[in-house]
Amino acid sequence: MAAATLHSVLRRNSLLPLFETRRLRDLLFFSSSVDRATAVCGTTSPDPHSMVEYLVNSCGFSPSEAAMFSKPLAHLRSTEKPDSVLNFMRSQGFDGAAIRKVISMKPNYLCYNVEKNLAPKFQFLRDLGLSESDIADAILKNDFILRLDVHRSLIPKLEMWESLLGSRELVLKHLKKTRWFFSSSVEKTLHPNLKFLRDECGIPEERVSVVLRSHPQLISRKPESLRALVARADELGMPRQSRMFVRTLDALFMVSKERFEAKVELMRSFGWSESEFSSVVRKVPTFLCISLDMMRRKWNFYQCSRVHPSFIASQPTILLYSLQKRVIPRFHVTEMLKSKGLWTGQCKFLWILIMSDTKFMEKFVLPHKENVPELLDIMRVAGACKRNDTFHLASEDEKGLN
Template identity: 80%
Template sequence: MAAATLRSVHRHNILLPFFKTCRLRDLFFFSSSVDPAPAVGVTISPDPNFMVEYLVNSCGFSPSEAAKFSKPLARLRSTEKPDAVVHFMRSQGFDGAGIRKVISRNPSHLCVNVEKNLAPKFQFLRDLGLSESDIADAILKNDFILRLDVHRSLVPRLEMWESILGSRELVLKHLKKTRWFFFSSVEKTLNPNLKFLRDECGIPEERVSVVLRSRPQLISQKPESLRALVARADELGMPRQSRMFVRTLNALHYVTQERFEAKFELMRSFGWSESEFSSAVRKAPTFIGMSLDMFRRKVDFFINVVGYTPSFIADKSSLLLFSLQKRVIPRFRVTEMLKLKGLWTGKYKFTSILLFTDTKFMEKFVLPHKENVPELLDILRVAGTWKGNYTLHLASEDEEGLS
């Protein structure tokens, strides 16, 4: 079903819901309900540097920042357009910091015509169902929206992403939270990347969509960059038919080749072979995204404290995904304390214990011994974990005792 949806992206007979309530000409020839900035007080100056003073006095930039951001505005000889833009942005819920952020990313926004260029973009976002604060969030994350044409760029990208992600809600979520979400061209980037993954790599579109719902940046990159990622995944021996292939691409997308090689060299110093490193990545690709320092600390703990061999960690690389401070260390200390007190049954392996939920871990290894081994609770308090669960359990037991 998802495949059919993706293939229908360019069917012009598919109309988005917001078109039912807003005609196209209303978007393209929108007349803002907000009055333009009043002409009174407009500054006209032959001095090209007068915009420095304007950015300081009207927008709150420092003199050095104003000098930097005024360069693209050198052609302006009047504050009429900047005044109108600033006035309009304020009327749409932007505070001073938000306006400065938009200007700093692209000072030329101050040169546009509010009614012809800015207002249609805001109307487009309102028609999607975004609130005033949502629109501000979306533009602060994706200010290039203010430079895109509604009909030629915004509508096709909305259609494309809604087809890929499967819902308007996910589109709006990423629009508000994901930087550069609407940046990539449908014709030059999104379609070629999807076609490449589907036709040349043989990856079902449904499988691609699952990853893109949380990480849409994977297909927003340049087609040549995506091809390079596929080549890197191939070098690791990851079968393209594997369900982990797209997840591996996503993990590699956030790790440069240099950082990737640095992790490999680190693991070689711990005794991993190249084949073991590749196997570890194939089984749990996201571990390559952690910092080198955290990577080193986790491997060191599992080898030198827990006692695992490098080969065992390579085979169970998902161990590296657990939080060292909040899960691995406190749970290991709890098991060691139970062994010290002669209360350890040896029924569970440590790898299995790491998989338990917080509540299940408390019920099996902590609460049964809280009276005789109160140190267990101290271990968890120091780690800062399960405080709420612990309180909940004690409260329920006290109530039972009172009854």
């Protein structure tokens, strides 16, 4: 199915005409006549020490860094190719820091032929509509793009991801921000993983695509690694036909076994049984991604609020809500109303947490804004937390769960 989709997209939207020799040559220029002379003749580099000196003087590496990165370049007896590569990258908007980062990833890039090995990759990215800065971001995140053949590798990867994610915009977004996004082989990794999830696990490709739009790395794992994730999900009792199965795989992918076990022990210390833990994961897999420290803070708050552990296990979504953005402000509002005799407290706090911001404001804040103006101040602070991460005290693991 994935192969058929790939071929249909290739036929529909081929990039092959985009890569013309004339346009590739338009990318190639050197900053001065001295650069052109260097590209033609090169300067000699008869020993490794000279290459260390070259990396220091031409790239700005420290002597110790240059000594390390010069080792793969020891065979060079001329700086012709390094000069060409450096001039080309500067012409494409790479500053000194970006160039050093690329070279540190693979010093052999300095041995590449610009016209044959580098220019086609930059043209590929340019033809996708990426700006000069976007191209720099994409290569710094996925430098191995420079190592791949445009027609045999880059285009099939692009079309495969476009068919999975549903739009080129999402592909480009991940290309600029997701490390190693284009690293996996279509034939050896992506196709086998999709086939495994579809044929052996019974998961439709559309359901997989929903998760991949946020975390494409899930399908980029080695096939044996993906099978191990499925086995872990099976151990939790998650039915493969459940719509939460792929989300459970995604959560397990982001949590190491050591961290998973630490979460199990923490929740056991709070009074949960293993069956309650598994049940919670099946209901809200992203629960696994909350850091241990944040979990302790949330648990302490609910315990101080006299919420029983078994109730939390039965309604685990309350663990996903941000303390600073939602839970604590709403708790303070309702407590203030109770203290003034303006609310009986008959409504369960769970339902108060589930309410949308608009409904909560309409029911608990706006009717009392004249008599209790402090309520508006509480909600303004909560709103500021939502607008500005500076006020957001939750951990990185919690981002996206609120």
